[in-house]
Amino acid sequence: xxxxxxxxxxxxxxxxxxxxxxxxxxxxxxxxxxxxxxxxxxxxxxxxxxxxxxxxxxxxxxxxxxxxxxxxxxxxxxxxxxxxxxxxxxxxxxxxxxxxxxxxxxxxxxxxxxxxxxxxxxxxxxxxxxxxxxxxxxxxxxxxxxxxxxxxxxxxxxxxxxxxxxxxxxxxxxxxxxxxxxxxxxxxxxxxxxxxxxxxxxxxxxxxxxxxxxxxxxxxxxxxxxxxxxxxxxxxxxxxxxxxxxxxxxxxxxxxxxxxxxxxxxxxxxxxxxxxxxxxxxxxxxxxxxxxxxx
Amino acid sequence: xxxxxxxxxxxxxxxxxxxxxxxxxxxxxxxxxxxxxxxxxxxxxxxxxxxxxxxxxxxxxxxxxxxxxxxxxxxxxxxxxxxxxxx
Ligand SMILES: Nc1ncnc2c1ncn2[C@@H]1O[C@H](COP(=O)(O)OP(=O)(O)OP(=O)(O)O)[C@@H](O)[C@H]1O
Ligand SMILES: [Mg+2]
Numbered sequence: 138x139x140x141x142x143x144x145x146x147x148x149x150x151x152x153x154x155x156x157x158x159x160x161x162x163x164x165x166x167x168x169x170x171x172x173x174x175x176x177x178x179x180x181x182x183x184x185x186x187x188x189x190x191x192x193x194x195x196x197x198x199x200x201x202x203x204x205x206x207x208x209x210x211x212x213x214x215x216x217x218x219x220x221x222x223x224x225x226x227x228x229x230x231x232x233x234x235x236x237x238x239x240x241x242x243x244x245x246x247x248x249x250x251x252x253x254x255x256x257x258x259x260x261x262x263x264x265x266x267x268x269x270x271x272x273x274x275x276x277x278x279x280x281x282x283x284x285x286x287x288x289x290x291x292x293x294x295x296x297x298x299x300x301x302x303x304x305x306x307x308x309x310x311x312x313x314x315x316x317x318x319x320x321x322x323x324x325x326x327x328x329x330x331x332x333x334x335x336x337x338x339x340x341x342x343x344x345x346x347x348x349x350x351x352x353x354x355x356x357x358x359x360x361x362x363x364x365x366x367x368x369x370x371x372x373x374x375x376x377x378x379x380x381x382x383x384x385x386x387x388x389x390x391x392x393x394x395x396x397x398x399x400x401x402x403x404x405x406x407x408x409x410x411x412x413x414x415x416x417x418x419x420x421x422x423x424x425x426x427x428x429x430x431x432x
Numbered sequence: 433x434x435x436x437x438x439x440x441x442x443x444x445x446x447x448x449x450x451x452x453x454x455x456x457x458x459x460x461x462x463x464x465x466x467x468x469x470x471x472x473x474x475x476x477x478x479x480x481x482x483x484x485x486x487x488x489x490x491x492x493x494x495x496x497x498x499x500x501x502x503x504x505x506x507x508x509x510x511x512x513x514x515x516x517x518x519x
Contacts, residue, residue, distance in 0.1 A: 308451070309451050309454060309455055309458075312455050312459075313455065313458055313459065313462070316459045316462065316463070317462065317466075320463070320466050350448070353446030353447065353448050353449070354446065354447045354448055355448055356448050356451050356452060356455075357448070360448065360451075360452045360455075363452075364452070364455050364456060364459055
């Protein structure tokens with residue numbers, strides 16, 4: 138029942154937001170989705186976040202920086218339409234227009250795939266800069282899906298960022314890695330090197346399971362915020378619908394029944410400066426008896 | 433607190449609070465290390481060599497660190513002399 142009212146407010150928001158894109162032309166905002174640790178939900182987040190932005194009327198492109206291990210195209214369900222990729226564009230073997238894949242379901246959404254074959258070192262900062270500068274003229278948001286790790290690939294993905302989604306799972310190694318990534322955002326990016334305003338950071342706690350938090354065997358979102366001390370954007374609950382979405386190659390926000398999808402919409406709204414109550418942080422209320430016995 | 437939790441948690445501490453404590457220590461340690469200049473270990477070796485010309489001390493008796501207090505950076509050098517050395 139809760140779900141329905143959520144959907145309604147979502148539709149209203151779409152109507153309000155489309156006018157925002159008609160304002161004076163400004164260059165795109167570059168957002169990196171980063172984590173340090175692998176497998177925490179960067180690609181899932183990149184796909185959902187960019188899809189929700191596009192659905193709200195912003196012209197959005199999502200770029201895969203995971204050279205050699207690309208999978209954004211699989212999550213977005215456009216793997217069979219990939220002809221040219223980011224590295225082809227950088228090396229002048231294809232044009233940007235040839236490489237950009239227009240999403241078939243969502244207006245305003247484009248995917249720029251990474252190369253599956255080439256080695257990582259051919260992704261140069263200068264090459265990426267040329268591509269990003271060209272994209273900046275044409276889009277409102279550029280979402281960069283970072284590879285795992287803290288080496289060159291991750292640095293390249295974050296280098297041109299204006300804002301960062303720091304994706305963290307509520308467990309020790311993921312939080313530790315996020316802390317290192319936060320340090321890198323403050324030192325290894327273009328904004329840091331050129332002494333501009335720092336990259337604006339947002340904490341996103343994914344694969345969150347409130348019932349385990351309640352039982353005391355998972356760090357709470359508040360614990361993670363206390364340690365990382367960057368502005369909190371919300372939680373994405375651990376959800377079966379994420380795997381279902383990736384099986385079918387459709388970003389999870391397209392599933393109207395999905396709690397994770399709703400959480401991503403909330404997150405995008407907050408990112409855009411709207412206020413949304415924090416949901417999915419608590420265990421759904423149960424009957425008096427089961428609460429008493431804590432099952 | 434739930435009725436059954438009372439029995440559960442009295443015997444064993446929550447693993448999440450252990451995780452939080454560990455993280456606070458790890459993160460503080462790594463932030464300190466990341467912000468200290470990378471020549472410190474080499475400088476420590478050099479100072480150790482100089483001191484050893486006069487006093488026999490072990491690796492672990494010398495400690496060099498940079499701390500920040502307000503706007504001021506302090507380079508702190510600690511050399512512990514054991515009972516038998518020095519005098
Ligand atoms: N909220 C969620 N609920 C359940 N499963 C999730 C959730 N988010 C991500 N997953 C699952 O976790 C796995 C890793 O997700 P994803 O590929 O998005 O992570 P990643 O950070 O991009 O990984 P890599 O570092 O390898 O690029 C996938 O199997 C995905 O389905
Ligand atoms: Mg990924």
